[in-house]
Amino acid sequence: MSGGEENLLKLVEADEPEENDYHLQEQVGFILRKAHQRHVAIFAAHIADLTPPQFAALAKLRDIGETSQNQLGSLIAMDAATVKGVIDRLKARGFVELSKHEVDKRRLLVNLTAEGRDAIERLIPVAREITEETLAPLSAKEAATFMRLLAKLA
């Protein structure tokens, strides 16, 4: 029972076998946040005049055509408050137009304008480059594995 015993006891005290140290840098949430930050920076470097959420809205509208604002939001993972701001700004830019649903008067329909369609068609090839650059630190095989696992977490 020589020196250092107290510290050792402290370590073993807890119910679970927890280490005394905690490394923020190794936590999935912290790294996830950094990886997302890096992606956004790559996106901004390629597409300066549109944010990732704005791009997502246009890309989804291209896929499915006219939809209600909330429906669009749920498809691109934005709550009602967030999607409203995104759509407002896209409307101000002339990329989407809004109209009222004839039958269900609660709904606000969103659709691409010709300009919005041109923009998204033009940007999709750039978006492919952004995806490529984001995944560049990984080999093709690693990238495939990563995408598979990431999808499970999302």
Add this chain to the structure above:
Amino acid sequence: MSGGEENLLKLVEADEPEENDYHLQEQVGFILRKAHQRHVAIFAAHIADLTPPQFAALAKLRDIGETSQNQLGSLIAMDAATVKGVIDRLKARGFVELSKHEVDKRRLLVNLTAEGRDAIERLIPVAREITEETLAPLSAKEAATFMRLLAKLA
């Protein structure tokens, strides 16, 4: 040479072998954003009175002790403007205290208060649960692989 030929030609027209369709749901940036959202939701469910960035600041201060605001920011991946807001709110909550650097008068030193230290010590076990729950959709082996690849992207 029967019907559909024109569509086929259109597809092959481009320089690169690009598909005509673009699936937002398969883009790494979009999934990364969703995975991050899910993690933040899990975090909030476990720790209601602190955000992930606030937690990160406290955890890092616990690691390294007193530092300047900007230095802390770079360690937890926040720019100067962002870290200022986070520290301001932690100060208002009594979790950190600020002081001027004696030699370099530009620097603003940040340190944990006793209350801040208590809080972070108490929350670290909860943070381990948050990490665990975030990775729960993956097997242990998958989680290890994922963390290794994610770190390469961050």
Add this chain to the structure above:
DNA sequence: TCAAATTCATTCGTATGCAAATGATATCAA
């Protein structure tokens, strides 16, 4: 049928997150 519950959208408040501009201080270099 009609009251209760649900859905759609808006608004408000709070918290990141980053670019750009600014001011104060410190460091470097001629």
Add this chain to the structure above:
DNA sequence: TTGATATCATTTGCATACGAATGAATTTGA
């Protein structure tokens, strides 16, 4: 030494992101 640079912090402006509250319209169910 001093003039040019660089660093630290702050502020402003803009854009997500989400909880909570609200109001309008629709759907449900007893």
